[in-house]
Amino acid sequence: xVQLVQSGAEVKKPGESLxxxxxxxxxxxxxxxxxxxxxxxGKGLEWMGIIFPGHSDTRYxxxxxxxxxxxxxxxxxxxxxxxxxxxxxxxxxxxxxxYFSDSSGCAFDYWGQGTLVTVSS
Amino acid sequence: SSELTQDPAVSVALGQxxxxxxxxxxxxxxxxxxxxxKPGQAPVLVISGTNTRPSGIPxxxxxxxxxxxxxxxxxxxQAEDEADYYCLSRDTSGNHRGVxxxxxxxxxx
Numbered sequence: 415x416v417q418l419v420q421s422g423a424e425v426k427k428p429g430e431s432l433x434x435x436x437x438x439x440x441x442x443x444x445x446x447x448x449x450x451x452x453x454x455x456g457k458g459l460e461w462m463g464i465i466f467p468g469h470s471d472t473r474y475x476x477x478x479x480x481x482x483x484x485x486x487x488x489x490x491x492x493x494x495x496x497x498x499x500x501x502x503x504x505x506x507x508x509x510x511x512x513y514f515s516d517s518s519g520c521a522f523d524y525w526g527q528g529t530l531v532t533v534s535s
Numbered sequence: 536s537s538e539l540t541q542d543p544a545v546s547v548a549l550g551q552x553x554x555x556x557x558x559x560x561x562x563x564x565x566x567x568x569x570x571x572x573k574p575g576q577a578p579v580l581v582i583s584g585t586n587t588r589p590s591g592i593p594x595x596x597x598x599x600x601x602x603x604x605x606x607x608x609x610x611x612x613q614a615e616d617e618a619d620y621y622c623l624s625r626d627t628s629g630n631h632r633g634v635x636x637x638x639x640x641x642x643x644x
Contacts, residue, residue, distance in 0.1 A: 447631070451578075458638040459570070459578065459621050464631060473630045509577055515631040519624060521568035521583040528577050 416440040418448075418510055418526035425532045426500050433496035434529045436510030441524075443491040444468040449513035449522060450484065450495050454506045464513050465493060500533045507531075537561040537626045539636035546642040547612045555607045557622030557636045565625040567605035569598060572619045572638075581620075582607060609641075617643045 421435040436448065449464040463474035467486035474484075486493045493510055508529050511522035539559040547553035557567055566585060570578040580589050582598035595610045605624070609616055620639045626632035 449633075451635075458619075459572075459623075459635045461623070461633045461635055473632055475632060475634075511578075513631075513633075514583075515625065515633070518584060519566035519568060520631065520633045521580060521623065522570070522578070523580055523583075523589070525577040525579070 416512070416524045418512065418524055420508075420510060420526040420529045423530040423532070425534070427535055428502055428533055429499050430533075431496070431498050432500055432531065433494050434508060434531065436493045436495075436526050438491045438493070438512070441512070444488055447513040447515065448486070448493045449511050450482075451509040451511060451522070452478075452506045453509065453528075454503075459509075462495075462508075464515075467491075467493065500531075502533050502535075504531060505533045537624070537628070537634050539567075539622055539624060539634055541620075541622060541636040541639045543637070544640045544642065546644055547609070548644050549614060550611055552608065552610045553612050553641065555609075555620050555639045555641065557605045557607075557624075558603055559624065559634075559636075560603055561624045561627045561634070562600060562603045562605050564627065566600060567598070567622040567624045569596075569605075569607045570621045570623065571616075572621065573617075578621065612641075612643050614643050617641055 447464045450462040452460040462478045465484040511525040569582040572578040622636040
């Protein structure tokens with residue numbers, strides 16, 4: 415069974431750093447893109463970026479380039495999303511999901527349960 | 536970059552057919568995938584590719600595309616179909632980037 419299990423909710427202050435995780439199991443972690451999706455309170459889904467754990471290739475949405483860093487540890491089949499200095503506007507639910515993309519289109523096949531990040535002074 | 540436009544809200548009577556649309560230039564080159572999200576839950580893939588339903592998705596869900604418009608059709612809407620629906624497609628800038636539509640809230644009356 416394919417599973418993506420995300421780390422628990424976080425409450426942080428502006429300016430603090432944070433790294434959240436997404437552990438995959440039941441599939442070939444190294445050979446599939448993992449993506450991150452943001453959902454701000456009461457808002458829609460936003461495509462943030464993807465990482466290919468096999469060679470740590472990353473692609474970011476222009477909206478998130480330079481704002482977050484994606485990484486992966488193949489040895490523990492875990493992907494990460496991190497911030498060096500959080501802002502209140504980073505308050506959101508962050509989902510990881512397995513991402514498929516080819517010449518015909520793309521899709522997020524399997525999703526994690528989401529990690530709620532709250533940034534407040 | 537690309538943009539995908541969805542109607543913010545659509546309603547359908549129980550048992551009737553509803554079409555949720557997604558418009559954007561990238562859809563002339565790429566198929567859309569569709570996601571259902573119920574309150575407090577993670578999104579779920581309901582349609583991908585030409586018209587592929589993942590295991591467990593009822594066959595009342597179907598997808599199509601014409602020109603720059605992708606559609607998700609629910610034939611015989613059920614009360615449990617009330618949810619937010621999002622389309623996703625490739626960004627025309629390449630590099631496997633994707634972009635979501637703004638989402639459509641479906642109400643089943």
